[in-house]
Every structure is written in structure tokens, then in C-alpha cells.
Amino acid sequence: LGVSFPILNCTNHLSSGKIPKSHSLSRTFQFLKPYVLSEHKAILLGWLCSAISVYSLSNIVSKVGKISATINGIDTIKLRDQGLVLGGLVIARLLASYGQQVCLWDAALNAVYKLRVHVFDSLLDRELGFFEGRDGVSSGDIAYRITAEASDVADTLYAVLNTIIPSTLQLSIMMAQMLIISPELSLISALVIPCMAFVVAFLGQELRKISKKAHLSIAALSAYLNEVLPAMVFVKANNAELCESARFKMLARIDLSQRLNKKKMKAVIPQIIQAIYFGVLSVLCVGSLLVSSGSFDGYRLISFLTSLLFLIEPIQDAGKAYNELRQGEPAVERLLDMTKFEDKVVEKPDAIDLDYVTGELKFCDVSFKYGDDMPLVLNGLNLHIGAGEIVALVGPSGGGKTTLVKLLLRLYDPISGCILIDNHDTRNIRRQSLSRHVGLVSQDVTLFSGTVAENIGYRDLATKIDMERVKNAARTANVDDFIRKLPEGYETYIGPRGSTLSGGQRQRIAIARALYQNSSILILDEATSALDSKSELLVRQALERLKKNHTVLVIAHRLETVLMAKRVFHLDNGKLEELPRSTMLSGDKDSLLSSGLVL
Numbered sequence: 194l195g196v197s198f199p200i201l202n203c204t205n206h207l208s209s210g211k212i213p214k215s216h217s218l219s220r221t222f223q224f225l226k227p228y229v230l231s232e233h234k235a236i237l238l239g240w241l242c243s244a245i246s247v248y249s250l251s252n253i254v255s256k257v258g259k260i261s262a263t264i265n266g267i268d269t270i271k272l273r274d275q276g277l278v279l280g281g282l283v284i285a286r287l288l289a290s291y292g293q294q295v296c297l298w299d300a301a302l303n304a305v306y307k308l309r310v311h312v313f314d315s316l317l318d319r320e321l322g323f324f325e326g327r328d329g330v331s332s333g334d335i336a337y338r339i340t341a342e343a344s345d346v347a348d349t350l351y352a353v354l355n356t357i358i359p360s361t362l363q364l365s366i367m368m369a370q371m372l373i374i375s376p377e378l379s380l381i382s383a384l385v386i387p388c389m390a391f392v393v394a395f396l397g398q399e400l401r402k403i404s405k406k407a408h409l410s411i412a413a414l415s416a417y418l419n420e421v422l423p424a425m426v427f428v429k430a431n432n433a434e435l436c437e438s439a440r441f442k443m444l445a446r447i448d449l450s451q452r453l454n455k456k457k458m459k460a461v462i463p464q465i466i467q468a469i470y471f472g473v474l475s476v477l478c479v480g481s482l483l484v485s486s487g488s489f490d491g492y493r494l495i496s497f498l499t500s501l502l503f504l505i506e507p508i509q510d511a512g513k514a515y516n517e518l519r520q521g522e523p524a525v526e527r528l529l530d531m532t533k534f535e536d537k538v539v540e541k542p543d544a545i546d547l548d549y550v551t552g553e554l555k556f557c558d559v560s561f562k563y564g565d566d567m568p569l570v571l572n573g574l575n576l577h578i579g580a581g582e583i584v585a586l587v588g589p590s591g592g593g594k595t596t597l598v599k600l601l602l603r604l605y606d607p608i609s610g611c612i613l614i615d616n617h618d619t620r621n622i623r624r625q626s627l628s629r630h631v632g633l634v635s636q637d638v639t640l641f642s643g644t645v646a647e648n649i650g651y652r653d654l655a656t657k658i659d660m661e662r663v664k665n666a667a668r669t670a671n672v673d674d675f676i677r678k679l680p681e682g683y684e685t686y687i688g689p690r691g692s693t694l695s696g697g698q699r700q701r702i703a704i705a706r707a708l709y710q711n712s713s714i715l716i717l718d719e720a721t722s723a724l725d726s727k728s729e730l731l732v733r734q735a736l737e738r739l740k741k742n743h744t745v746l747v748i749a750h751r752l753e754t755v756l757m758a759k760r761v762f763h764l765d766n767g768k769l770e771e772l773p774r775s776t777m778l779s780g781d782k783d784s785l786l787s788s789g790l791v792l
């Protein structure tokens with residue numbers, strides 16, 4: 194197709210394969226702690242299963258021995274009773290095994306629920322930079338980690354617990370039995386174990402690396418889908434279906450090969466475990482030599498071999514559990530990685546709550562850049578906005594207007610200088626307080642799937658939305674008429690990201706949402722850019738009414754909107770300067786256009 198695939202660059206690190214060593218699994222097991230009761234029940238039931246198996250097996254072993262020793266003297270009545278007992282045991286084992294699995298899933302799934310909540314809560318506490326891609330994690334990747342990868346963790350926990358509990362008991366009992374029968378033969382049969390363990394441990398390490406790569410490739414695929422599916426209008430308008438199909442195929446193919454590699458490696462480990470049969474063969478050879486030389490009893494050899502054969506299953510199960518453990522580790526690591534980033538914007542323990550603010554704002558010598566090696570976006574900026582004042586901010590796109598707003602909301606901290614609200618440094622105010630007193634209508638309107646009322650009353654979504662306030666806010670934002678005409682009025686569902694609405698309708702709902710909050714400080718960041726002149730006029734009139742008891746910062750390009758403000762500032766290249774009103778009123782086209790205004 195001859196097109197480049199920038200999104201694939203993000204998968205380049207797949208090949209670098211830098212796998213940090215960590216103790217994530219032991220941390221995951223900590224999440225199991227609250228569910229010890231379930232685990233204990235599962236352990237007891239698991240042991241019951243094993244005990245039944247071991248009892249039945251040793252019974253069979255001794256019967257086989259006796260049958261082979263005195264083939265004629267079988268007591269049929271005793272055998273029938275034994276059969277009935279064994280039948281009862283099979284049913285008891287069945288029930289115990291079912292109970293064990295239910296208890297284990299209960300523990301594993303609850304632990305993963307806790308892990309998910311822990312990860313999501315710490316995500317909500319991350320500073321904005323994390324979500325703006327500073328750490329190279331996309332939202333699709335995050336979604337994949339919390340959904341699919343967390344499910345993988347549950348599977349791993351279950352598989353490991355399910356195998357380890359019964360296997361260890363069965364292994365130790367059978368091994369003890371073998372040691373009692375013949376310590377020499379036990380030693381011979383155990384000779385293969387160290388070599389086997391060494392190879393399995395090495396392969397386990399490789400499996401972990403390959404699994405990590407497989408996780409990265411599927412995460413890249415998920416990130417891609419997350420980006421392209423909401424952009425279907427753009428894709429179709431550009432007739433880019435072929436191009437997107439090629440991008441998808443390329444990512445899916447990377448995932449295919451990584452997954453196949455993982456499956457290949459996963460299939461190797463059970464084959465290595467089969468080496469235990471060499472132990473059986475050695476015992477058979479040495480044992481039969483000993484029997485033929487008369488130094489070993491044939492009945493003991495058969496009992497020993499039977500025990501050894503019954504040892505194979507738990508050893509294979511342990512191998513499988515080890516496989517699961519190593520392949521599950523990267524999922525745990527990637528989940529917990531998201532709780533480990535170090536944020537710069539953190540709330541001070543002694544931060545204060547502000548019950549009421551007048552809305553006075555001061556930016557004092559504020560400088561800011563997004564990264565150490567990035568250019569300054571704001572450079573020694575000073576601005577004083579009085580309580581209840583309405584101020585406009587204009588300037589070319591990329592001039593730093595939105596950045597100024599992010600600093601005011603303390604989504605980032607300035608590298609020098611300070612921002613004061615009612616003479617309190619924003620760094621000393623609790624985040625909750627700050628967001629309550631500063632209402633924002635941002636440039637990229639964010640609506641959620643839900644009803645119109647839920648979107649406007651978003652702030653009270655977790656408690657109770659005040660419908661009167663919702664309607665008042667909608668009337669002020671000039672969107673009430675439109676909402677009433679919707680099929681279910683305020684209860685109409687507006688689709689994912691408000692996709693059933695036009696840009697202007699979304700903006701007015703966003704304005705209503707900010708008004709519902711009734712903050713002392715209101716910021717409109719190009720919030721009226723998608724409105725037609727008539728709607729904008731109505732919003733302007735609403736703002737005129739509001740400005741009596743609100744401090745308003747309007748970022749806009751239209752001259753009429755800007756003229757609503759008493760003072761107008763121009764921000765470009767990190768520098769702020771006040772535009773004389775006379776310039777704007779004079780209507781000198783060139784100077785107005787150079788100020789970034791739309792005439």
C-alpha cells in the first residue's frame with residue numbers, strides 16, 4: 194500500500210524485550226489475604242480429595258501386590274465390600290473436588306476484583322500527564338490491562354492453587370511410601386529430577402519473557418482499536434478502509450506470531466516433564482536385575498512401580514502449574530506497573546478545604562514546560578483577575594491558553610512561580626475543593642454514555658442529581674428547548690461520548706454541566722467555538738447574567754465574545770500581554786487578525 198504505520202512504532206519495544214525482575218506475584222498473593230477462609234476451605238477439601246485418592250490407590254496397590262503374590266486366594270465377598278467402599282469414596286471425592294474448585298474460584302476471582310479496584314483507584318489518582326501519554330501508556334493498553342489481563346491473573350491464581358494444594362500432599366505421601374518400600378530405588382528414580390527441574394526452570398524464564406511480548410502485542414492491538422473505532426467518520430471520509438485494514442493486519446500478525454511462540458514454549462515444558470518416565474525405566478531395569486539376583490522381592494518391586502506411576506500425574510500437574518505461573522507473571526507485573534509511576538503533582542497531607550471563594554485569581558511569575566527537554570510553554574507569566582471579573586484570553590493556537598487552564602486546575606504544577614485563588618496557593622488547596630470552585634468547559638467536550646440529565650448533573654452522579662438545577666443550567670446554556678424536543682427529554686440516552694448529538698449541542702450541554710456546578714470561577718476554553726452566531730449570542734447573554742457573582746475566564750477567537758470581557762489578554766510564545774480595548778474597538782483588521790481573532 195506504500196503507507197506508513199506510525200502506530201506500529203509503539204510496538205517496536207516488543208523486540209527489545211526488557212523484562213524487569215519483580216516480585217509481583219507475591220504482591221498478587223497479598224490480594225488473596227482477605228479470602229483465606231475460602232482458601233482454607235479449598236485446602237481442606239483438596240486434602241480430602243488427595244487423602245481419598247491416596248487411600249484408594251494404596252488399597253489398589255496392596256491388592257495388586259496380594260493378587261500377584263497369591264493369585265488363587267481371592268476373597269470375593271471382601272472384594273465386593275472393598276468395591277462398595279471405593280465407590281462411596283469416588284462420590285465423596287467428586288463432591289469434595291467440586292467444593293474445592295468453587296472455593297478456589299471464589300478466592301481467585303475476589304482477589305482479582307480487589308486487584309482491579311486497587312489498580313483503577315490508583316489510576317484515578319494519577320496526574321494528567323500520565324493520561325496524556327507522558328509515560329507511553331495508551332488508554333487502549335490500560336483498558337486491556339484492567340479487563341483481559343486481570344482475567345488472566347484470575348486463571349493463573351486458580352490454576353496454581355488448584356494444582357499445588359492436592360499435588361503437594363499426594364506427592365509427599367507417595368514419595369514417603371516409595372521411601373519405605375525401597376530407599377535405593379527411590380534414589381534411582383529421583384536421579385532425573387534435578388536435570389528436569391533445571392531445564393524446566395530455564396524454560397519457565399523464557400516462557401515469562403515470551404508471555405510478556407504476547408501481552409504487549411495484544412495491548413498494541415487493543416490500543417489501535419481504541420483509537421480507530423471512535424474515528425470511523427474520519428476513516429470513511431478519507432476512504433481509508435484499505436489503509437486501516439493493512440494497519441490492523443500488521444498488528445494482528447505480530448500478535449499471531451507472539452502468541453504462537455508462547456504456545457510453542459508452553460508445549461515444551463510438559464514434554465520435559467515426561468522425562469520422569471526415564472526414572473520409571475531405570476527402576477524397572479535395576480529392579481528386575483535385583484529381583485532376578487534374588488536380593489529384592491517381586492511383590493515389593495510391583496508395589497514400588499505402582500506408587501511411582503501414581504507419582505507421575507501430580508508431577509505433571511506441578512509442571513502445568515509452573516507453566517501457568519510463569520506465563521501469568523507478566524499480566525500481574527503490567528497491572529501493578531500502573532500503580533508504580535511517580536507523580537509530581539501530589540496533594541499535600543496538610544492541604545486545606547476552601548468552603549467559599551470569592552474567585553480572585555493571581556498568576557505570579559508562572560513558568561511551565563511539559564518535560565525537562567521540552568520548550569517553555571509559559572514564561573514568567575503574571576496575571577491578576579479580580580473576584581467577579583470577566584477576562585478574555587486570545588492568541589494563536591498552541592500559544593499556551595489551555596496549558597494555563599490546566600495549571601489553574603492543578604493538573605500540572607508550574608516549574609516556577611505560583612497560582613493563587615483568594616490568596617491561597619493552589620498547591621495548598623485540596624484537589625476536591627479546587628475542582629468544586631473552578632468549573633471548566635473544555636475545548637474537547639467530554640460527554641459520557643448516559644442520559645442528558647446524568648451528563649449535566651455529572652457532579653452529583655454518585656449521590657442525587659437535582660433535576661431543578663439541571664433544568665435551570667440547561668435554560669441558561671440555551672439547550673433546554675433542544676432537550677425537551679428529544680424523544681425522552683432529559684432522560685434521553687445520548688450514546689457513547691454523546692455521539693448522537695451535534696458539536697454545538699454537545700458544547701451547550703457541557704456549558705450546562707459547568708453551570709450546574711455553580712462554581713465561583715468559570716473557565717470557557719473555546720467553549721463556544723462550535724456554536725452558531727445565534728446560540729453564541731444566547732450563551733453570551735447568559736454569561737452576562739452570570740458575571741455578577743462569578744469570575745469568568747473566556748478563551749475564544751470571536752471578537753464579539755471577547756468584547757464581553759472588560760480586559761483582553763493575548764498569549765503567544767509563553768508571554769502574556771494586555772490588548773488595549775481601543776485596538777479591538779477600532780476594528781483594525783490586521784492587528785485583530787494578528788491577535789488570533791476571528792472577525
Ligand code: ADP
Pocket residue numbers: 325563570588589590591592593594595596597
Ligand atoms: P492553546 O490552547 O493555546 O492552543 P496549548 O496550551 O494546548 O495551546 O498548547 C501549548 C503548547 O504545549 C503547544 O505547543 C503544545 O504542543 C504543547 N502541549 C500541549 N499539551 C501537551 C502535552 N500534554 N505534552 C506535551 N506538550 C504539550
Ligand code: MG
Pocket residue numbers: 594595596636718
Ligand atoms: Mg487550547
